[in-house]
Amino acid sequence: xxxxxxxxxxxxxxxxxxxxxxxxxxxxxxxxxxxxxxxxxxxxxxxxxxxxxxxxxxxxxxxxxxxxxxxxxxxxxxxxxxxxxxxxxxxxxxxxxxxxxxxxxxxxxxxxxxxxxxxxxxxxxxxxxxxxxxxxxxxxxxxxxxxxxxxxxxxxxxxxxxxxxxxxxxxxxxxxxxxxxxxxxxxxxxxxxxxxxxxxxxxxxxxxxxxxxxxxxxxxxxxxxxxxxxxxxxxxxxxxxxxxxxxxxxxxxxxxxxxxxxxxxxxxxxxxxxxxxxxxxxxxxxxxxxxxxxxxxxxxxxxxxxxxxxxxxxxxxxx
Numbered sequence: 442x443x444x445x446x447x448x449x450x451x452x453x454x455x456x457x458x459x460x461x462x463x464x465x466x467x468x469x470x471x472x473x474x475x476x477x478x479x480x481x482x483x484x485x486x487x488x489x490x491x492x493x494x495x496x497x498x499x500x501x502x503x504x505x506x507x508x509x510x511x512x513x514x515x516x517x518x519x520x521x522x523x524x525x526x527x528x529x530x531x532x533x534x535x536x537x538x539x540x541x542x543x544x545x546x547x548x549x550x551x552x553x554x555x556x557x558x559x560x561x562x563x564x565x566x567x568x569x570x571x572x573x574x575x576x577x578x579x580x581x582x583x584x585x586x587x588x589x590x591x592x593x594x595x596x597x598x599x600x601x602x603x604x605x606x607x608x609x610x611x612x613x614x615x616x617x618x619x620x621x622x623x624x625x626x627x628x629x630x631x632x633x634x635x636x637x638x639x640x641x642x643x644x645x646x647x648x649x650x651x652x653x654x655x656x657x658x659x660x661x662x663x664x665x666x667x668x669x670x671x672x673x674x675x676x677x678x679x680x681x682x683x684x685x686x687x688x689x690x691x692x693x694x695x696x697x698x699x700x701x702x703x704x705x706x707x708x709x710x711x712x713x714x715x716x717x718x719x720x721x722x723x724x725x726x727x728x729x730x731x732x733x734x735x736x737x738x739x740x741x742x743x744x745x746x747x748x749x750x751x752x753x754x755x756x757x758x759x760x
Contacts, residue, residue: 444549445757445760446548446549446551446552446553446556447545447546447548447549447552448549448757449548449552449750449753449754449757450544450545450547450548450549450551450552450750451540451541451544451545451548451549452749452753453548453745453746453747453749453750453753454540454541454544454545454548454746455537455540455541455544456745456746456749457540457742457743457745457746457749458536458537458539458540458544458742459533459536459537459540460741460742460745461738461741461742461745462529462530462532462533462536463517463529463530464734464737464738464741464742465536465597465734465738465742466520466529466530466531466532466597467513467516467517467520467529467734467738468690468731468734468735468737468738469594469597469598469694469698469731470516470520470597470598470600470601471511471513471516471730471731471733471734472690472691472694472695472730472731473598473601473694473695473698474511474730475722475723475727475730512733513733513734513737516734517529520600523600524600528600531596531597531599531600532592532593532594532595532596532597532599532613534612534613534614535589535590535592535593535596535613535616536593537613538586538589538592538613539586539589539590539593541589542582542585542586542589543582543583543585543586543589543590543640544582544586545582546578546581546582546585546586547578547579547581547582547583547640547644547648548578548582548648548750549578550574550577550578550581550582551574551575551578551644551648554573554574554577554578555571555574555652558570558574565656566652568649568653571645571648571649571652571653572645572649573645574645574648574649575641575644575645575646575647575648575649576641576644576645578644578648579637579640579641579642579643579644579645580637580640580641582640582644583633583636583637583639583640583641584633584636584637586636587629587630587632587633587636587637588617588620588629588630589613589617590632590636590697591620591628591629591630591631591632591697592610592613592616592617592620593613594693594694594697594698595608595610595616595620595697595698596608596610596613596616598694598698606700617629624701631696631697632693632696632697632712634712635689635692635693635696635697635712636693638689639686639689639690639693642682642685642686642689643682643685643686646678646681646682646685646686647678647679647681647682647743648678650674650677650678650681650682651674651675651677651678651743651747654673654674654677654678655670655671655674658670658673658674668748671744671747671748671751672744672748674747675743675744675746675747675748676740676743676744678743678747679736679739679740679741679742679743679744680736680739680740682739682743683732683735683736683739683740686735687728687729687731687732687735688728688729690731690735691719691727691728691729691730691731692712692715692716692719692728695709695715695719696709696711696712696715716728
């Protein structure tokens with residue numbers, strides 16, 4: 442019975458992850474906008490705040506110090522124009538591995554705890570217990586899937602760098618092996634505290650919200666248990682998860698993507714340092730960078746996840 446929850450959750454998560462991967466890639470690129478990295482000039486020329494001319498003299502750019510950031514559609518079009526449609530699926534192998542490790546674990550564990558803690562007579566679980574199950578399941582799943590998460594972020598972000606600075610990982614396996622070889626095994630868990638915190642927030646808000654909203658709709662007789670209810674509850678859950686997780690997601694993306702040169706100090710010493718530097722240089726709302734693609738991705742991801750999950754459960758109900 443316990444294994445079945447892992448299988449159902451894993452299938453649904455992989456389908457949802459692959460389907461919404463382009464939106465996730467755009468979200469990562471948008472979250473990295475404005476970061477204090479010279480390579481970003483290809484996306485935001487004004488970031489080259491003080492450039493030297495051919496005579497070595499320093500001059501400030503004639504443009505405003507804060508160039509307009511590239512939006513969701515513009516970012517997507519830019520990626521396609523520069524690298525082709527296939528670039529929207531950069532790192533998709535890492536997404537599949539991440540969903541296989543992270544989401545399968547969190548969905549399966551949440552299902553086990555939900556069944557174990559539910560009231561035997563009603564089958565219902567109090568919201569506080571749903572949140573607790575989500576926090577535990579999300580944390581464990583994130584710890585398991587962190588290497589794939591780091592690889593996915595790097596592969597998605599690679600295209601924003603100049604050709605000479607790209608890592609050019611061939612696949613998720615190549616990315617993980619190169620990181621372990623060149624940066625040490627510990628690099629595979631870079632940003633793991635952020636990944637765990639984000640996953641706990643996402644899983645608790647996403648899964649608990651879905652179950653709670655679905656139960657409320659059915660208990661009040663607003664809709665019947667069908668596709669309409671599943672879509673409504675899942676989209677609402679996706680919105681809640683996006684609002685709760687976006688600040689942690691921005692910091693996680695930047696910490697995982699940072700390049701650490703041999704013998705040089707890393708751009709960020711940790712999550713707190715990254716938060717301080719980000720807010721100081723870009724303002725508090727920088728923590729909600731990429732929110733539009735986050736909700737644009739989190740909404741469809743959550744809808745596909747739970748609609749697929751409900752259908753897979755029907756198919757496997759006799760097993």
